[in-house]
Amino acid sequence: MQSRLLLIPVAALVAAAPVRATVYLSVEQAQALMFPGATLTPAFVTLTPEQMKAIEKDSDVNVLSPQLKVWKSSTGGWFIADQVVGKHDFIPFALALDEHGAVKDVEILEYRETYGDQVRNAAWRAQFTGKAHGAPLKVGDDIKNISGATLSSRHITDGVKRLLSTYALVLAQQHA
Amino acid sequence: MPSCSPSSTLERARPLLGTTVAIRVEADDATAGHCAIDAAFAAVAHVHALMSFHEAHSDLSRIHRALPGTRVGVDPQTAEVLRSALAFSAWSGGVFDITIAGQLVAQGLLPHPAHAAMPVADACWRDIQLDDANGVVLQRPLWMDLGGIAKGYAVDRAIACLQAHGIRNACVNAGGDLRLLGPGPHRIAIDTGSEPRVTQPVLEIDEAAVATSSGRTFGDTGQSAHVHGRTRAGVGAQTCVSVVAPTCMHADALTKIVLAAGADSVALLQRLDATAYLHDASDTWSVLGAAA
Numbered sequence: 001m002q003s004r005l006l007l008i009p010v011a012a013l014v015a016a017a018p019v020r021a022t023v024y025l026s027v028e029q030a031q032a033l034m035f036p037g038a039t040l041t042p043a044f045v046t047l048t049p050e051q052m053k054a055i056e057k058d059s060d061v062n063v064l065s066p067q068l069k070v071w072k073s074s075t076g077g078w079f080i081a082d083q084v085v086g087k088h089d090f091i092p093f094a095l096a097l098d099e100h101g102a103v104k105d106v107e108i109l110e111y112r113e114t115y116g117d118q119v120r121n122a123a124w125r126a127q128f129t130g131k132a133h134g135a136p137l138k139v140g141d142d143i144k145n146i147s148g149a150t151l152s153s154r155h156i157t158d159g160v161k162r163l164l165s166t167y168a169l170v171l172a173q174q175h176a
Numbered sequence: 177m178p179s180c181s182p183s184s185t186l187e188r189a190r191p192l193l194g195t196t197v198a199i200r201v202e203a204d205d206a207t208a209g210h211c212a213i214d215a216a217f218a219a220v221a222h223v224h225a226l227m228s229f230h231e232a233h234s235d236l237s238r239i240h241r242a243l244p245g246t247r248v249g250v251d252p253q254t255a256e257v258l259r260s261a262l263a264f265s266a267w268s269g270g271v272f273d274i275t276i277a278g279q280l281v282a283q284g285l286l287p288h289p290a291h292a293a294m295p296v297a298d299a300c301w302r303d304i305q306l307d308d309a310n311g312v313v314l315q316r317p318l319w320m321d322l323g324g325i326a327k328g329y330a331v332d333r334a335i336a337c338l339q340a341h342g343i344r345n346a347c348v349n350a351g352g353d354l355r356l357l358g359p360g361p362h363r364i365a366i367d368t369g370s371e372p373r374v375t376q377p378v379l380e381i382d383e384a385a386v387a388t389s390s391g392r393t394f395g396d397t398g399q400s401a402h403v404h405g406r407t408r409a410g411v412g413a414q415t416c417v418s419v420v421a422p423t424c425m426h427a428d429a430l431t432k433i434v435l436a437a438g439a440d441s442v443a444l445l446q447r448l449d450a451t452a453y454l455h456d457a458s459d460t461w462s463v464l465g466a467a468a
Contacts, residue, residue, distance in 0.1 A: 002382045003420040003467050005453050006363075007375035022198075024188045033210060093191075108189040108196060147379070147418055148352040148367030149390040153191040160191075 022111045027081050027094065030107050031071065034096035040071035040079055043171075051170055059165035061158045068166065077104065078171065084159035086112075095160060101167045106160055188213050192220050193327050194230075195351025201338060202345035202358070212341035216334040216348065223330035226254045227322045229277065229286055239312050240292035240319055247311040255310035257322055257329050257425070264325070264429045265301035265405065267444050271436045272429060273301045273405025277319035280403065286321060293317040301405070324402075328387055328428025331355045335424075348424075355385035355424040368392075368416040368455045377461070379453065385424035389431035390416035404436040411436040414457035420467070421450035439464060 025033070031040050045068040047055070052063040064085070071079040076099030083092045089112040096104040186209045187200040199216050203209025228234045235254040242248045250258070264272040278295040280286040296303075299318035306312055327350050334348040335355050345358030356362045360382040368377065369392035379386060391402050391412030404411050412435035419434060421427035426448050434441045434452040445452055445465025452464040 002360075003384065003451050004380050005461060005463065006378045006380060007461070008378055022187065022189075024198075033214075106190055108191065111189060111196070111198075145347055145349060145354055145356070145362065145364045146352065146367055147349075147354055147364050147386045147388040149369050149388055149392065149416070151195060151351055153195050153351075156191040156196070 023109070024111070025094070025107055025109050027109065030081075030094040030109060031079055034094065034105050034107065035073045035075060035077065035079060037075075038077075039074040041074070043070050043072045044068065045070060045170060045174075047166075047170065054169050055162060055165045058169060059158075059162045061162040061165075063162065063166075068170075070171065078167065080163055080166075081109070082159060082163060084155045086155055091156065093156060093159065095163050097167060101164070101172055103160065103164070106156070108156065184209070186210060186213060188217075190217055192217070193224050193330055193350055194323075195327075197330075197334075197351070198347075198349045199334065199338075200347045200349075201343045203343065208341070209343070212338050212343050215341060216337045219333040219337040220330045220348075220350070223253060223326060223333055226251050227257060227326040227329075229289070229319075229321050229323070232290060236320060236322065237289060237292075239314065240289050242314070244293075244314050244316050247307075247313050249309075249311050252310055253329075253333070255306060255312075257326055258304070258306050258312065260329075260425060260429070261322065261325050262301055262304060262306065264433065267447075268405070268433045268437065268441070270300060270406045271404060271441075272324070272433050274320045274322055274324070275300050275303070275318045276403040276405060276408065277321035279408050280321055281319065289319060292319065295319045324432045325425055325429045327351070327353050328385070328424035328426070331385065331424035331428075350424075353385075353387040353424055353428050355427075356381070356383055358383060360384075366416075366418050366453070366455075370416070370455070370459075377453075377455070379418060379420065381420050384420050384422060385427040386418055386420050387424060387427035387431050388416065388418040389435055391435065392416060402432055402435050416455040418453045419445075419450055419465075420453075421448060426450060434464065441465075442468075 047066040047068060052066060055063050069081040078097040080095045083090045092109040094107045094109055098104050183202055183204050185202055189196050189198040197220055199213050201209050201212060226235045229236055235250040239248050261274045277286060281288055295318045296316045299316045303315040303318055331348045331350050331353055335357055338346045347354060347356050361380045364379045364386050366377040366379060369390045402411050415435060417431045417434045419427045419430040421430060430450050442464050449466050451467035454462045
């Protein structure tokens with residue numbers, strides 16, 4: 001098994017490129033994948049302060065915004081575009097619920113934390129010049145992957161929990 | 177369906193295995209590519225459902241609830257992972273031991289399993305018996321955690337699934353444990369968990385898997401998520417280990433063994449055609465195993 005370790009000098013890096021976010025899917029793409037062939041009708045909701053309190057009590061997760069971006073599917077079921085606060089930044093995600101309010105799928109739409117703390121470091125905002133081994137290396141281009149100790153997805157799990165409470169306390173009531 | 181030009185790159189991520197699993201494929205046809213990604217995520221979710229410590233209906237939880245001496249039939253995939261885990265225990269002289277879950281529960285790193293007898297303090301991997309028909313018998317009460325091996329296995333299943341769908345170039349990354357499909361060289365940045373200093377480590381590999389483990393993650397609490405199977409003490413508080421191996425399951429399990437045993441793991445690394453890259457507290461790198 002061939003492998004080798006390169007230690008790229010941080011001092012040789014030029015700060016040029018902005019922080020790179022990984023965009024997985026747009027809201028429209030997620031809708032098409034999670035509800036293939038269905039028509040989705042917006043059914044946006046503004047939560048009242050009382051509803052927000054009730055959701056927090058039920059889910060034990062803070063409600064960040066009263067705005068709920070929800071779509072009703074022609075095939076039954078719901079599509080919700082929401083976000084959670086990650087380690088540094090917002091993580092947008094999509095939740096698909098079936099007609100009974102059970103989780104069908106969760107897709108992360110965008111991730112700005114792929115490189116963890118390093119994305120905050122000048123090295124990761126920069127273009128690798130890579131003089132030590134020929135061709136220049138670019139983060140996200142030549143270096144697409146990162147291996148590190150596992151980070152928990154707790155914040156997304158909590159976000160899903162909050163939306164399941166929101167469904168039970170608000171959406172299911174409105175459309176009962 | 178998202179529109180894509182020929183041979184486009186598709187990448188998606190879902191919360192699975194307690195972390196974020198990202199799957200990237202090169203596909204001529206976007207619909208077929210998304211179909212392959214869906215199937216690969218389903219393969220990962222299947223491993224999660226079978227081998228989760230948290231899920232009440234997992235094979236693992238069913239084993240924990242069974243009375244000692246009672247045979248519990250498990251899914252062939254669960255049996256495959258258990259068989260590999262026991263092999264790693266035997267090869268490492270017990271340094272790798274999935275029965276450390278009792279310690280992890282006591283440290284608050286895992287929840288107390290429901291309706292399961294308290295583990296016997298000195299129970300170990302030798303108390304687990306696995307027969308050829310995928311039946312498991314615990315000789316004494318014990319709790320198993322497959323967190324040190326099942327994530328890598330799930331990545332391998334996802335890669336196999338993508339291959340079955342005709343994908344030739346892909347990457348499956350389960351929160352830092354990853355496997356690449358397609359000819360290299362591939363470059364993988366290593367997040368050592370310590371402050372970046374004068375250099376950024378980047379691994380250059382062929383078609384292979386890389387896993388990274390570090391006790392540094394829990395440095396704030398003074399607790400390492402990794403426990404030495406024999407001494408049951410936390411390991412790797414100041415060390416980060418990346419292992420390159422042909423399969424992600426091997427890479428995943430080997431990181432724990434190298435964290436605990438250091439240079440004593442060279443023979444096993446060589447046997448499995450694997451290489452370990454160790455980063456220590458003094459910012460020094462050492463290489464062990466096949467490529468050393």
